[in-house]
Amino acid sequence: MNAPLKPKTATDLTPVGKPAKPRQVMGAQAGIELRLMMGNGEQILLTLIIPVILLVGFSLTNFVNLGGETRSERVDLLVPAILALAIMSSAFTAQAIATGFDRRSEAIKFLGTTPLSRTGLLSAKVMAVFAIQVGQVGVILLIGLLLGWRASGPWPLAVVFIALGTAAFTSLGLALAGVLRAEITLAAANAIYLLLLLGGGILIPPDDLPGPLGLIARLLPSGALADGLRGTLGNYDVSLIGPTLVLLAWTAAGSIAVRRTFKWTS
Secondary structure, rough: OOOOOOOOOOOOOOOOOOOHHHHHHHHHHHHHHHHHHHHHHHHHHHHHHHHHHHHHHHHHHHOOOOOOOOOOHHHHHHHHHHHHHHHHHHHHHHHHHHHHHHHHHHOHHHHHHOOOHHHHHHHHHHHHHHHHHHHHHHHHHHHHHHHHHOOOOHHHHHHHHHHHHHHHHHHHHHHHHHOOHHHHHHHHHHHHHHHHHHHHOOOOOOOHHHOOHHHHHHHHHHHHHHHHHHHOOOOOOOOOOOHHHHHHHHHHHHHHHHHHHOOOOO
């Protein structure tokens, strides 16, 4: 006969079950990040409503000359640009602000005591942003189609630039929020958002910016993402190699900064 099992005592600290695998930890955190983003009205305003208003407003009016003589030409330029803006909004600005205030409230502090690493946190946030962007891309492209936009480039490659842009901006947003106080992060993220919107090659293509600003814009993640989307979704003659390399470089730089400087508390 088999020996009877010994009952556990109150002080028995033997682990129950097996530890979760890193991908399971990241998946669970990504689900939490997604629910938090969907429940935040300010983030929805920033990531979807503002880009849609700009797309419709600039397409139907010529109050601000962003290129293109006819409405059809304006829409062809605006759809990739607004898509780049939406990606920057959700991956950089919204993530930086949310993470900054999570650090201030010490809600994120407890993650440092779990198996979730800095790389795991970055990966989880990227996964959550990707899920949000499925809705962003769908809404913006649908409105673009209603306004007369038609893809005229190698549009399947746009997925590559969306992925690279999301990774680059999410890592940069976390790097910013990981070293600054929440109030400073809020001001800095909004200021960078406006600067890149106006002079970072998003609304105005780098070729149309004066002097050295065009070259600078091409070396920024905003200009590289917008150029990549214009070249794949619009009738815009641009090499796709340069934007790809720029986004890869910014992704690597942001990821290294997060790994080395991100602090769980402010």
